[in-house]
Amino acid sequence: MAKADLSAAWIFFFLTLPCVFHPERMLWLLFFLVSAIHAELCQPGAENAFKVRLSIRTALGDKAYAWDTNEEYLFKAMVAFSMRKVPNREATEISHVLLCNVTQRVSFWFVVTDPSKNHTLPAVEVQSAIRMNKNRINNAFFLNDQTLEFLKIPSTLAPPMDPSVPIWIIIFGVIFCIVIVAIALLILSGIWQRRRKNKEPSEVDDAEDKCENMITIENGIPSDPLDMKGGHINDAFMTEDERLTPL
Amino acid sequence: MAHAPEPDPAASGLGDERPKWDNKAQYLLSCIGFAVGLGNIWRFPYLCQTYGGGAFLIPYVIALVFEGIPIFHVELAIGQRLRKGSVGVWTAISPYLSGVGLGCVTLSFLISLYYNTIVAWVLWYLLNSFQHPLPWSSCPPDLNRTATSVSPSQPWAQKEVKGHLSPKGQCCEQPRETELKSHVVRVPTPHSQPVTGPLVSGFVEECQGSSAVSYFWYRQTLNITADINDSGSIQWWLLICLAASWAVVYMCVIRGIETTGKVIYFTALFPYLVLTIFLIRGLTLPGATKGLIYLFTPNMHILQNPRVWLDAATQIFFSLSLAFGGHIAFASYNSPRNDCQKDAVVIALVNSMTSLYASIAVFSVLGFKATNDYEHCLDRNILSLINEFDFPEQSISRDDYPAVLMHLNATWPKRVAQLPLKACLLEDFLDKSASGPGLAFIVFTETVLHMPGAPVWAVLFFGMLFTLGLSTMFGTVEAVITPLLDVGVLPRWVPKEALTGLVCLVCFLSATCFTLQSGNYWLEIFDNFAASLNLLMLAFLEVVGVVYVYGMKRFCDDIAWMTGRRPSPYWRLTWRVVSPLLLLTIFVAYIILLFWKPLSYKAWNPKYELFPSRQEKLYPGWVRAACVLLSLLPVLWVPVAALAQLLTRRRWTWRDRDARPDTDMRLDTDTRPDTDTRPDTDTR
Numbered sequence: 001m002a003k004a005d006l007s008a009a010w011i012f013f014f015l016t017l018p019c020v021f022h023p024e025r026m027l028w029l030l031f032f033l034v035s036a037i038h039a040e041l042c043q044p045g046a047e048n049a050f051k052v053r054l055s056i057r058t059a060l061g062d063k064a065y066a067w068d069t070n071e072e073y074l075f076k077a078m079v080a081f082s083m084r085k086v087p088n089r090e091a092t093e094i095s096h097v098l099l100c101n102v103t104q105r106v107s108f109w110f111v112v113t114d115p116s117k118n119h120t121l122p123a124v125e126v127q128s129a130i131r132m133n134k135n136r137i138n139n140a141f142f143l144n145d146q147t148l149e150f151l152k153i154p155s156t157l158a159p160p161m162d163p164s165v166p167i168w169i170i171i172f173g174v175i176f177c178i179v180i181v182a183i184a185l186l187i188l189s190g191i192w193q194r195r196r197k198n199k200e201p202s203e204v205d206d207a208e209d210k211c212e213n214m215i216t217i218e219n220g221i222p223s224d225p226l227d228m229k230g231g232h233i234n235d236a237f238m239t240e241d242e243r244l245t246p247l
Numbered sequence: 248m249a250h251a252p253e254p255d256p257a258a259s260g261l262g263d264e265r266p267k268w269d270n271k272a273q274y275l276l277s278c279i280g281f282a283v284g285l286g287n288i289w290r291f292p293y294l295c296q297t298y299g300g301g302a303f304l305i306p307y308v309i310a311l312v313f314e315g316i317p318i319f320h321v322e323l324a325i326g327q328r329l330r331k332g333s334v335g336v337w338t339a340i341s342p343y344l345s346g347v348g349l350g351c352v353t354l355s356f357l358i359s360l361y362y363n364t365i366v367a368w369v370l371w372y373l374l375n376s377f378q379h380p381l382p383w384s385s386c387p388p389d390l391n392r393t394a395t396s397v398s399p400s401q402p403w404a405q406k407e408v409k410g411h412l413s414p415k416g417q418c419c420e421q422p423r424e425t426e427l428k429s430h431v432v433r434v435p436t437p438h439s440q441p442v443t444g445p446l447v448s449g450f451v452e453e454c455q456g457s458s459a460v461s462y463f464w465y466r467q468t469l470n471i472t473a474d475i476n477d478s479g480s481i482q483w484w485l486l487i488c489l490a491a492s493w494a495v496v497y498m499c500v501i502r503g504i505e506t507t508g509k510v511i512y513f514t515a516l517f518p519y520l521v522l523t524i525f526l527i528r529g530l531t532l533p534g535a536t537k538g539l540i541y542l543f544t545p546n547m548h549i550l551q552n553p554r555v556w557l558d559a560a561t562q563i564f565f566s567l568s569l570a571f572g573g574h575i576a577f578a579s580y581n582s583p584r585n586d587c588q589k590d591a592v593v594i595a596l597v598n599s600m601t602s603l604y605a606s607i608a609v610f611s612v613l614g615f616k617a618t619n620d621y622e623h624c625l626d627r628n629i630l631s632l633i634n635e636f637d638f639p640e641q642s643i644s645r646d647d648y649p650a651v652l653m654h655l656n657a658t659w660p661k662r663v664a665q666l667p668l669k670a671c672l673l674e675d676f677l678d679k680s681a682s683g684p685g686l687a688f689i690v691f692t693e694t695v696l697h698m699p700g701a702p703v704w705a706v707l708f709f710g711m712l713f714t715l716g717l718s719t720m721f722g723t724v725e726a727v728i729t730p731l732l733d734v735g736v737l738p739r740w741v742p743k744e745a746l747t748g749l750v751c752l753v754c755f756l757s758a759t760c761f762t763l764q765s766g767n768y769w770l771e772i773f774d775n776f777a778a779s780l781n782l783l784m785l786a787f788l789e790v791v792g793v794v795y796v797y798g799m800k801r802f803c804d805d806i807a808w809m810t811g812r813r814p815s816p817y818w819r820l821t822w823r824v825v826s827p828l829l830l831l832t833i834f835v836a837y838i839i840l841l842f843w844k845p846l847s848y849k850a851w852n853p854k855y856e857l858f859p860s861r862q863e864k865l866y867p868g869w870v871r872a873a874c875v876l877l878s879l880l881p882v883l884w885v886p887v888a889a890l891a892q893l894l895t896r897r898r899w900t901w902r903d904r905d906a907r908p909d910t911d912m913r914l915d916t917d918t919r920p921d922t923d924t925r926p927d928t929d930t931r
Contacts, residue, residue, distance in 0.1 A: 057640040103637035168374035172491065175374075179494045186501050190744050 041120055042100040042111045048120040050127075051151045053107040059147035067106045071141075072099055075110075078140050079126075082133040083112055086125055091115055127153050265330060266504050266580055273508040275594065277577050278323075280515035280718030282567050282598040285365065285687075288715065292542075292606035292613075293682030294562055298555045299546030304603075306550065306559035311599055314829045315563040317821035318786055320591035321793050322569065326578030327587050328805045332730030333572030336579075340797045346888030347788050348730060351572035354781050354881040355726035358571070359754055361773040362723060363496065364761040365684065366716035367489040369709055371468060372688065374488075376705035383463035384696050386454035457859035460693045465851045468688075472764045473852035476867060479764025486762045493755040496720050500728065500751075501744050504580050507721050514718040519601075521711035522608050525704075529611030532698070538614010539607065541677045557840075560833050561779070567598055570786040573722030576729035586810045588818075609686075616694040617676035624671035628652075631666045687712060724750065768848055772870070777877040780837060784882045787830040794822050846871055 042049060052075075057064045065071070076097040083092040092112065102108040111120040130137070130153050138144055145155040268274040295303045329336045334348035375382050454462035465471050472479045499510045529535050549555055568574070578587065622645065629643045632655065643651050656663045681690045687708075695704045728750055731737075737746050761770055793802055799819065807813045849861035866874065 053634065055640055104639040105633065105637040106640075107634075107637055167378045168371075171374050171377055172487065176487075176491050176494065179491065179498050183494065183498045183501065186498065186506065187744050190502060190742060194742065 041113060041117075042098040042109060044101050044109050046109070046111065046120075048123045048126065049109045049111045050123070050130075050153065051107060051109050053105060053149045053151065054141070054143065055147040055149075056106065056141075056143070059143050067102075072102070072108075074140060075099070078133075078137045079110065079112060079130070082129040082137065083121070083126070085132065086129045089121070089125065089129075123152075131155070267582065268504060268580055269508055271585075273504070273511060274577060274581060275590065276511045276515040277504070277507060277718075277721065278574060278590070278594045279597050279601075280511055281573050281577070281722030282594060283515075283518070283601045283715065284566075284568065284719035285712060285716055286562075286566055287598070287602045288605050288609065288712065289684075289686040290682055291562060291566070291602040292609040293680055293686065294558055295606050296542050296610070296680045298552075298558065299549035300541075300543045301545035302547050302549055303555065303559065306556045307563060307599070310556075310560040310563040310829075311595060313821055313825045314560060315567050315569075316591055316595045317818060317826045318564075318569050318790055318830075319567055319574065319595055320588060320818065321790060321822065322574040323578045323587040323591050324802070324806055324809070325793060325797075326575035327581045327583060327585060327809060330579045330583065332579060332733045333575045333726065334730035335733040336575055337792070340792060342892045343889040344788070344792045344796060344885070345892065346885035347785060347792060348572070349884035349888055350781065350785050350881040351570060351575075352727055352730050353884060354777070354785065355571050355573065355723050356754065357773065357777045357877070357881070359720065359723040359727065360758040361761060361770045361777075362716065363492050363720055363754070364489060364758055364766070364770060366713060366720060367485060367492040367762075368468065368684070368688070369712045369716060370492055371484065371488045372692070373706065373709035373713055376702055376709055379702050381692075381696060381701055381705060382467070383460045383692055384701075386450035386459045386462060389451045453853045456853065458693070460689050460696075461859060463692075464688045469767050470764050471767055471851050473850055473854070473862075474864065475765050475768040475848065475850070475870060477765060481759060481762050482764065485766070486759060489758060489762055490755060493751050493758075495717065496724060497748060497751040499717070500721055500724050501747050503725070503728065503732075503743060503747070504577075507725070511718060511721070514714040514721075517714045518711045519604075521707050522601075522605055524707060525612065526604070526608040528698070528704070529608055529615065532611065532615035534615045534618025535611035536614070537673070538610050538612075538617060538677060541614070541674070542610045553836075557833060557836050560829060561837070563599075564786070564830075564833070565779070565782065566602065567595060568719065568722060570782045570789060571723060572726035572730065576725045577722065579729065584809055588806065588810050588814070612694055613690070614677065616690070616697070617673065617679070619694075619697050620676045621671055621673045624669055624676075628668045628671065631668060632663075635662060635666055724754075768850070771848060772874055773877065775841075776874045777881070780834070780841075780878045781881045783830060783834045783837065787827060787834065788885060790822060790827050790830065794827075799823065846874065 044051070054067065056067065073094070076094045076099065079097045080092045080094045083089045083096075093115075096113045096115065096117065097110060098113060099108050099110045112126050113120050130150055134145065134150075134155060138148055141148055268277075295301075325336050325340070329339045331339065332348070333351040334345065337348035338345040451462070453466060457465075468485070470479070470482050498506075499514075500507055581587075625645050625648060629645070629648055632638070632643060632651065633640065636655065636659075652663070652668075679690075691708060692705070695701050695708065698704050724747075728747055731746060731750070732743065737749075760766065763769075799822070803814050803819070846866045847863050848866060850864050852858065852862045855862040
């Protein structure tokens with residue numbers, strides 16, 4: 001407010017100066033007036049003003065661009081573009097967006113004024129306009145929601161990408177089916193093995209019967225009929241040996 | 248005795264010759280797989296870290312040499328010699344000690360219930376690792392339309408915002424009005440400003456209060472209640488994971504060691520492969536060496552604390568999975584002439600080496616995590632300073648930060664004071680230790696998020712935990728099945744697959760209680776009370792039973808017959824004196840420590856004032872009764888069986904005395920039913 005008083009004082013001084021009424025000086029007067037009013041509207045912490053913070057080097061590293069007046073112009077254009085999307089604000093121009101307090105950080109404050117440039121647009125409108133178009137603004141500067149921050153304007157989260165069937169159920173289904181099939185195969189193979197084993201003893205029994213018949217035919221020495229070692233070992237002799245304990 | 252191959256009389260219960268291992272490697276891998284379990288990954292590194300790093304190895308090795316290896320040798324020897332599961336073995340040693348075998352079977356049953364639940368949890372995480380981004384990387388948005396306050400974004404809030412934006416970090420295009428209302432990020436703030444805009448809401452509150460990883464574990468996995476009294480409902484996703492785990496276990500033990508022996512090649516060796524991968528990866532991560540140096544630097548003073556020795560002894564005991572009956576079962580399938588002494592030493596050493604190897608891998612990864620957290624802490628502070636004073640980006644490096652902070656504090660103390668600056672010390676982050684499921688499901692899952700290619704590492708890690716748990720389950724389930732087969736619970740015509748299936752089904756149905764919302768609390772009870780005390784008591788009875796009831800001389804003769812040499816004085820001394828004494832000391836110390844303070848548990852209560860710290864609550868009366876029951880039940884078999892045997896003998900004596908009054912029937916421990924399994928020394 002002190003600034004406004006000061007500029008008002010200057011204006012008064014110029015107006016009251018005699019022989020000062022000169023076109024050039026009028027232009028300078030107008031310039032001072034306009035910049036004074038602008039300074040008044042756009043101030044850190046002013047009503048309806050927003051602070052913006054960019055982290056260009058964090059986002060782009062080596063490919064970071066320098067923040068100069070051209071970038072500021074683009075920013076103003078984007079904000080004006082966003083405001084034009086709001087009903088009743090289609091007449092917003094780039095000159096209606098005021099920037100101030102640009103720091104090295106890079107951070108600055110901005111306001112959007114109405115066509116009369118006397119007062120600023122309500123914060124709610126600016127906020128909703130920015131949020132609607134945050135994606136476009138981010139893209140224009142190759143930044144994202146973390147590196148281009150509008151303090152006091154929270155960003156919108158993307159809706160969670162929930163697939164219709166959670167992935168884990170699919171993988172679970174696959175694994176479970178494989179396990180069930182493997183169990184079934186193992187059980188079946190066990191049953192077949194057992195059936196084969198049940199057939200074998202009956203065959204062996206037949207062989208035993210035949211051999212027993214052979215004993216009666218043989219000499220009378222009780223040879224072990226199951227020992228099919230090609231006749232190398234005389235089992236009648238062997239049984240004698242086993243009674244001796246080895247040393 | 249005939250030289251012809253002896254049909255094993257003990258196999259009469261199986262209806263077949265006793266199954267054999269295909270080769271020695273299968274047997275060794277099965278025992279190693281059984282011994283090496285989840286505890287090697289998440290208990291040993293924690294103990295190492297808490298108890299002075301490298302200094303912990305001293306009590307650990309001493310416990311291994313004087314307690315672990317001797318008892319392990321006893322188990323392998325009696326299993327191999329008597330060629331039966333735990334019930335048969337103890338009945339053979341002395342009918343009065345058959346309760347020890349029954350206790351082992353009951354204990355293995357109880358342990359298999361909760362151990363496979365942990366495996367089911369690991370399976371759940373494994374299934375959820377096949378997606379990018381990982382589900383525990385960010386908080387889910389809250390669809391509740393509650394108005395909250397909005398303030399200038401705090402730098403430290405950016406971390407929570409990060410994960411849930413679309414992959415390029417940009418918002419959705421042209422969100423509709425409804426989406427605007429529901430998906431706006433809420434920035435936590437200490438002070439509030441009046442809200443003029445639309446209703447805003449953000450992430451789920453419980454998640455923001457703790458962390459995305461904790462939220463995924465406590466809420467989305469366990470859906471835990473705040474109190475053990477409140478059982479809640481069965482969580483269907485945990486139930487199907489449990490069913491799948493038991494199905495996998497059944498598939499692998501369906502025909503006993505015939506099927507286990509094939510699978511064990513994979514389940515026992517895969518963890519080593521993954522550990523090696525993690526070791527190589529971990530060592531190349533920044534900060535790994537700092538972690539290793541800090542965590543292994545020995546602090547010798549800690550050895551004066553008796554807790555260290557107690558924990559070392561208990562760790563070696565539980566790590567080798569002694570007194571389960573599983574090693575007895577595995578050894579019973581060996582040929583009798585096998586060098587069980589060498590096996591015992593080899594397996595025990597491999598188990599300890601694995602613990603060390605795992606802890607190197609774990610520490611290097613945790614060192615990376617600590618460095619990462621420390622750097623994030625510094626970065627957040629630096630960002631606060633830069634934002635507050637509008638310095639150019641990246642103008643303060645991490646090294647300059649202390650000097651710059653001091654300068655700013657001197658020139659603008661008030662502005663600096665109102666910033667949320669945290670003290671960042673690397674040692675603080677390195678000191679944050681965790682053991683048990685907390686290490687795997689919270690600390691490691693968070694670390695994996697910071698590694699490039701996170702899903703791959705998550706899959707590898709949980710795959711390793713799954714196979715580790717599975718190979719331990721084989722031993723635990725065999726410890727139940729082999730005695731049942733030997734005793735002949737089911738008639739001979741019932742196939743083995745049916746018995747195995749029945750056991751797995753019963754275990755699965757019993758374990759469904761752990762899928763309730765309060766299941767995690769019950770699991771801790773089972774782990775603390777059912778497992779520890781009973782294992783100690785049964786191991787003590789094992790050693791004492793073999794040495795003093797079976798007889799040291801007879802036991803040494805058996806070992807000489809099996810291995811070809813008599814046990815050296817080291818073995819005899821440890822069996823006779825050192826191990827039983829150590830076990831008794833540990834048992835007494837355990838009891839004292841357990842009842843030193845009132846039994847309590849830590850509950851996850853979002854409504855707790857100090858949330859996310861866990862709230863300490865006392866166990867209600869009925870739960871305490873359950874704890875006592877669990878600690879006594881398995882061991883109760885010992886006196887019960889001894890009493891039953893006594894009564895049976897008395898009845899025989901009275902019956903015989905009535906029939907033949909002159910004969911003097913002594914209650915002789917030599918009249919054992921299965922004496923023909925022991926070699927008669929005259930026929931050799």
